[in-house]
Amino acid sequence: MYIVLSSAIIINLLSVVILLIGLFYNFKQPKNKAAYGYLIIGCMLLYIIALSLVLIYGFFAKHFLNSLVLFLCIISHFIIGKLVKYETLKKYTTVQIMCYIVSLITLLSF
Secondary structure (H helix, E strand, O other): OHHHHHHHHHHHHHHHHHHHHHHHOOOOOHHHHHHHHHHHHHHHHHHHHHHHHHHHHHHHOOOHHHHHHHHHHHHHHHHHHHHOOHHHHHHHHHHHHHHHHHHHHHHHOO
16 A cells, blocks of 8 residues: 555645746747646646545545545535636635645645
């Protein structure tokens, strides 16, 4: 389980960095923006899979409160995706980065 937990922490840090790049960098070419979008999707899928595995481990190891926080961080993607519009994209990206940081703190407490 140590390998899954450490890889989840690395994936979480990588996802935060990628989201911060998208928050502060203004893409001028559509080709670069499309490649960045694919990179975000790949990181989010890895993030959801890794957190789901840690979540399952948390339920079996009786870390119920930590598992609940991880579950909320996993479903935050879908809630934010339902609410976001193009005009509010930067605000929701900031909220999503904060959810990633909360999940990182939770992962470090396992």
